[in-house]
Each structure stands twice: as C-alpha cells, then as structure tokens.
Amino acid sequence: MQPRDKKTIPGKAGTTGAGGAAGVEPEARTVVLVTGISGAGRSTALDILEDLGYEAIDNPPLEFLAAIVGTPSVRPIALGVDIRTRDFAADPFLEQLDRLHADPALAPCLLFVDCEEEVLSRRYTETRRRHPLAQGRPLKDGIDAERRLVVPLRDRADLVVDTTGMSPGDFRRLLTGHLDAGQAGGMAIVVTSFAYRQGLPRAADLVLDVRFLRNPHYDPALRDLTGRDPEVAAFVTADPDFQPFFDQITATLRPLLPRYEQEGKSYLTVALGCTGGRHRSVMVAERLARWLRDEGRRITLVHRDLAEPSERA
Numbered sequence: 001m002q003p004r005d006k007k008t009i010p011g012k013a014g015t016t017g018a019g020g021a022a023g024v025e026p027e028a029r030t031v032v033l034v035t036g037i038s039g040a041g042r043s044t045a046l047d048i049l050e051d052l053g054y055e056a057i058d059n060p061p062l063e064f065l066a067a068i069v070g071t072p073s074v075r076p077i078a079l080g081v082d083i084r085t086r087d088f089a090a091d092p093f094l095e096q097l098d099r100l101h102a103d104p105a106l107a108p109c110l111l112f113v114d115c116e117e118e119v120l121s122r123r124y125t126e127t128r129r130r131h132p133l134a135q136g137r138p139l140k141d142g143i144d145a146e147r148r149l150v151v152p153l154r155d156r157a158d159l160v161v162d163t164t165g166m167s168p169g170d171f172r173r174l175l176t177g178h179l180d181a182g183q184a185g186g187m188a189i190v191v192t193s194f195a196y197r198q199g200l201p202r203a204a205d206l207v208l209d210v211r212f213l214r215n216p217h218y219d220p221a222l223r224d225l226t227g228r229d230p231e232v233a234a235f236v237t238a239d240p241d242f243q244p245f246f247d248q249i250t251a252t253l254r255p256l257l258p259r260y261e262q263e264g265k266s267y268l269t270v271a272l273g274c275t276g277g278r279h280r281s282v283m284v285a286e287r288l289a290r291w292l293r294d295e296g297r298r299i300t301l302v303h304r305d306l307a308e309p310s311e312r313a
Contacts, residue, residue, distance in 0.1 A: 028107040030054075030076035031069050031100060032179060035093075035153050036113030037146060038132055039120045041163040041171060042082055045113055048175045049078040059085045065096045069106060083146055084132055090152040097156065109179070112150075112157035116164040117143055159267060162202045170302050177300025178267060187261050189297055190269040193227070193285040195277030195305040204271035208249065208284075214239045216279040226306060227282025236283045246284070250291055257297070277305030 032049060036042045043058070050056035058080040060068055069077055081093060100108040115123075117140070124131060124139055131142035154160060159178060163171060178188045194201050196211070216222040216235045225232050236242055253270075260268060270288065274281040282303050289301040 028105055029069065029073065031106050031108045032076070032078045032111055033097065033100075033108065034078055034080045034111045034113070035082055035150065036111075036161075037115055037120065037143070037150065038082060038084075039123050039129075040113040040115035041161075042080055042113045044168070044171065045111065045161070045175060046078055046080045048172050049179060052176060052180050054078040056080070061085065062088065062092050062096055066099055069100065070103075083149060090149060094152060094156060109158045110153070110156055111179070112154045112160045114154065114160060114162045114164075116162075119164050160203075164202070165198070165304075170304065173300050173302055177298070187257065187265060187297075188267050188300070189257075189292060190267075190300045190302060191285050191289045191292065192269065192271050192302040192304050193277055193281035193306065194271055194273045195281070196273045196275055198277065198305050200273070201269065201271045201304060203269045205268050206270045208270070208272045209274075210245075210272055210280045210284050211274050213242060213245075213274075213280050213284075215275075217276070222279070225279075227279050227284070227286060227303075232279050233283050233286075236280055246287065249288065253292075254295070257295075277303070282306055 032054065034042055034045050034049070046056045046058055054076045055073070056078045057068065059082070060079060062081070062085060065079065065081075068079065081088065097108065097110060100106050120143055121139055131139055131146070135142075161171070161174065166174075174190060177190055190203070192201055192204075196209075200207060213236055216225070216232050219235065222229075222232055222235055227233065227236070257268075272281045272285045272288065285301065285303065289299050292299050
C-alpha cells in the first residue's frame with residue numbers, strides 16, 4: 001500500500017440520509033473505484049468492501065458509471081473496473097473519474113491493487129487461470145501488457161495496496177482501516193510490525209528500527225512467546241532505553257500528525273521492525289497503536305510477519 005496525499009474518505013457519522021434534515025447538507029456519497037493488476041486481489045477487495053456495507057458492482061461499462069453512482073442512496077458504493085470492463089481504456093476511465101470528482105454530492109476514491117510479477121505468476125499457476133491479455137502468449141507478456149495499460153491509473157490512485165506477501169486477514173484489516181464507511185473522518189493510520197529479514201514494508205511512510213532493544217529471543221522462557229504476551233512486554237519495557245525511545249516517538253508524532261492532515265494527507269503507515277518480526281517490533285507496535293487510539297486516532301494494527309516461523313526475534 002502506498003498512501004497518496006489526497007482527500008480523506010468521509011465516514012457516515014452524522015449523516016442525515018438521502019434527503020438530509022432541513023437546512024443540513026447531506027453528506028457526500030462515498031464511491032470507491034477498485035482497479036489494479038489482474039490477480040492482485042481486486043475481486044477480494046470488492047468482497048471486503050461489500051462486507052463493510054458497500055454496494056459492490058463488478059465491471060460495469062465505463063459509460064454507465066455516472067448513472068450508477070448517481071442513483072439516490074445513503075449507502076457507499078464500490079465499483080470494480082479493470083481490463084475486462086467493456087470499453088476499458090485509461091483515458092476514458094480517468095475522464096469518468098474527473099466527472100465524479102466534479103460532483104459535490106460524491107466523494108470518490110481510486111483504489112489500485114498491485115502485486116509483484118513473481119507472486120502473480122505463482123497465483124495464476126496455482127489456480128490454472130489464464131491472464132486476460134495472455135491468450136496464446138506467455139503469462140509474462142500478458143502481465144507486462146496490462147501494466148502498460150494501467151500505469152496512468154496507478155499514478156492517479158488515492159490508495160495503492162501491494163498484496164505481495166500480504167495475508168488475506170491483513171488485506172481485510174488494511175482495507176477496513178482505510179475504507180470502512182462507518183469510521184469517523186480524519187487521517188487513517190496503519191501501524192505495522194515487520195521482520196527486517198523479510199524486507200521493508202512497501203507502504204511504509206515512517207520506519208522505526210527497534211533492533212537496539214534487548215532481544216527476548218535469547219531468553220528460553222520467552223523465545224516461543226510473542227510481543228503480545230505480557231512477559232515479553234515486561235522484558236522489553238525493562239530495557240532502560242525503551243521508555244526514552246518511546247517518549248521520543250510520541251513527542252515526534254504528536255505535532256506531525258495534524259500537520260500531515262493540514263497538507264491533505266489521508267493515509268499514513270508507521271512501520272516498526274526487528275530481526276524476526278515476532279517480539280520487539282510487535283510489542284512496540286502494540287504500545288504505539290494503543291497510544292494513538294488514546295489520542296483519538298483511527299488505527300489499523302498489522303503484524304506482517306508474526307505468523308511466520310521465527311528463529312530470531
């Protein structure tokens with residue numbers, strides 16, 4: 001996921017319904033356009049949004065978008081659009097998107113779902129599906145051709161989610177944190193722990209390295225626990241450098257967050273890493289998420305590598 005400096009997706013708090021109360025402007029209808037690379041999880045994203053209360057429609061013709069979203073309703077709507085959509089092309093799609101942005105009754109968001117080619121290839125092999133643009137050609141040719149077609153859409157996206165290495169549960173939690181129509185307004189923040197040996201999170205805006213803290217892995221009584229366990233939390237917080245470090249994080253974030261919002265930033269991902277993503281980073285991420293919630297922030301907490309077997313934390 002890569003945050004974009006666009007508008008915040010409004011929630012439904014305080015809505016007065018389709019007509020609104022007398023003298024009160026009805027809230028703009030949330031419209032999420034879901035697109036991306038075939039096989040990256042676009043259909044899954046639509047299913048998740050439907051579970052969140054969206055009216056989900058897959059692959060309507062581009063010419064019908066305005067009519068569909070203009071139907072009177074207080075319910076948010078999610079529209080899946082990709083290369084299988086009739087009359088699909090980047091320019092007409094972006095023209096329709098501009099029309100939606102010009103309508104004050106609508107609050108559009110463009111969600112782009114992406115994935116690394118190696119993982120895409122494995123998914124197609126496992127499911128034995130054909131890529132829509134690879135009929136009679138190698139799979140790689142189809143993926144490359146699609147990327148060329150959708151580059152302008154990715155560049156315009158409000159929210160880019162890279163599902164490479166992401167579990168279905170993490171995908172659901174991430175979209176819920178950003179696009180749950182029942183959430184209050186304000187910048188959506190994802191706090192994620194990760195293992196450095198698995199690579200940096202692609203979506204990270206701020207990365208904090210907690211490998212300087214004492215490592216619970218080397219205590220046999222703690223090795224098989226995680227940063228969610230109170231014994232590990234006690235071990236990490238007993239490090240004399242923990243509290244000054246944590247105080248520094250919160251002192252830095254407190255003035256930064258409102259400034260990000262003033263600049264129009266809708267999404268922020270804070271990543272905390274240790275060697276194995278199991279002990280230190282998990283514990284500090286849990287503590288930071290709790291602090292942010294106490295500050296009144298809406299938070300999605302993800303432990304990217306916690307489910308992976310770990311020899312070191």
